[in-house]
Amino acid sequence: MADKRSSNLAEKVLARLGADIRGGRLAPGDRLPTEQELTSSMGVSRTVVREAVAALRADGLVVTRRGSGAYVAENPTGPFRIAAPPSGSLAAVLDVMELRLAVEVEAAGFAAERASRKQVVQVRGALRDIDRALKSGDGAVAEDFAFHRAIAEATGNAQFPRFLAFLGSHVIPRQSVRLSVDTPVERRAYLERIQNEHHRIVDGIVAADPVEARRAMRDHLTRSLERYRKLAEGSKP
Amino acid sequence: MADKRSSNLAEKVLARLGADIRGGRLAPGDRLPTEQELTSSMGVSRTVVREAVAALRADGLVVTRRGSGAYVAENPTGPFRIAAPPSGSLAAVLDVMELRLAVEVEAAGFAAERASRKQVVQVRGALRDIDRALKSGDGAVAEDFAFHRAIAEATGNAQFPRFLAFLGSHVIPRQSVRLSVDTPVERRAYLERIQNEHHRIVDGIVAADPVEARRAMRDHLTRSLERYRKLAEGSKP
DNA sequence: CGGCTGAAGTTGTCAGACAACTTTATAAGA
DNA sequence: TCTTATAAAGTTGTCTGACAACTTCAGCCG
DSSP states (O other): OOOOOSSOHHHHHHHHHHHHHHTTSSOTTOBOOOHHHHHHHHTOOHHHHHHHHHHHHHTTSEEEETTTEEEEOSSOOOOBOOOOTTTTHHHHHHHHHHHHHHHHHHHHHHHHHHOOHHHHHHHHHHHHHHHHHHHTSSOOHHHHHHHHHHHHHTTSOTHHHHHHHHHHHHHHHHHHHHHHHSOHHHHHHHHHHHHHHHHHHHHHHHTTOHHHHHHHHHHHHHHHHHHHHHHHHHTOO | OOOOOSSOHHHHHHHHHHHHHHTTSSOTTOBOOOHHHHHHHHTOOHHHHHHHHHHHHHTTSEEEETTTEEEEOSSOOOOBOOOOTTTTHHHHHHHHHHHHHHHHHHHHHHHHHHOOHHHHHHHHHHHHHHHHHHHTSSOOHHHHHHHHHHHHHTTSOTHHHHHHHHHHHHHHHHHHHHHHHSOHHHHHHHHHHHHHHHHHHHHHHHTTOHHHHHHHHHHHHHHHHHHHHHHHHHTOO
16 A cells, blocks of 8 residues: 655655645645745755655646645546556456547547648648658558547547657557568568558548548558457467 | 746656657657756756656656666557646546446446446445445435445446546546435435436446446446536536 | 776755745724 | 725745755766
């Protein structure tokens, strides 16, 4: 329960206060103990206490008012984090990929429903960029990512590209692994099939057909997911 | 660009370093300037610098190694945040609700695909809890939330309930507003229709029919979204 | 060439002090 | 008595100096 592992006293104080807040012992609006009280009750210096409070403030869990005190935020819900890779690696990545699938499928649907002309142009341009990169030889992971982002932006809802960028940074590093295991000829066929799926997604968006756009995106990402799942099973049965 | 508004010197340093990292001027793995360098270059005390670095560490942007220095994290993507309500209130909430819709629709699908027997029992139990709460008179917002969470947990993917809980804390406060504007009789009809939608979702999950589960969930949330959208337009045209 | 030692550099922690601001208590005035 | 001004105490923000713990690297010794 008490997670006070070794180095960094500030983390101990941080863990303690964070637990008090999340556990409800400190309700929203409540005032935290003063820095002096914390220094004496936890046996640390004021520097340590202040660093812990600074971290809490960075997470939006508390707000401080000079001359008055530090108070628990009205909505003490920390930001959304995803555990670092070394946790449950393979299975964890699959979980994140499923979350990404959910958001991208609906993004394709919203894009088909209400993308502006300019946004559609952007999506088509991104698709052409992939085509070009493929013809010029090497993989197009950057272009692929830009394509998906263009669709997210075509929803007109800024949260979609924002969240996708966030998820991408937690998934991308390993999807490059997958490509390198295939033989050159298999890889070529794989990339072409992927691109066909991309075209189908764009067709759905251009036709303003949300059902088709969603289905195409779901097929696209499900296939990617299945491939990764197979790879995960193969390395740990 | 330079966002160094008044109080809190630590925030100035924080903004500066954060911008340097996100802007690429400090690449992953790079070592940050030493605390001494920062104190002299920014004209602040070491206390301030340390608080700023503590905040960066809390966000996972840097890691510090005692005796060596502070380094930019390999994946310097901060956590996912959602701006506080007072920003673009109405439209912003709609954006978040759409994100929630995306995740919940797919969650219903995954739940239908692979929910364990125990998880299905939980979902049905949550549905019954809403029924009971409705019969006993007053609204069932807590039970409604528990129902949606049960579905998210039935996916077997912990990220779904986690992310939903995160989003919920940013949307919930205002959906209670909507209920209070209706007249008692309208409210009754509204709640019953909602509950019918809930039943349809559960039917899809129990029948292990992902397509139907998704469609039911999408209809359910789209209706809620449309209602809110109308309310938003009515108060600002 | 390899390993050891020591010095320099850096972060972690402590202590004390003052400034800036808020809150509360006190006193003065109407 | 109530209101207002003033003073006092309390709290966070910032600065300064110091030492401990650890890392890194150069130089020395074998």
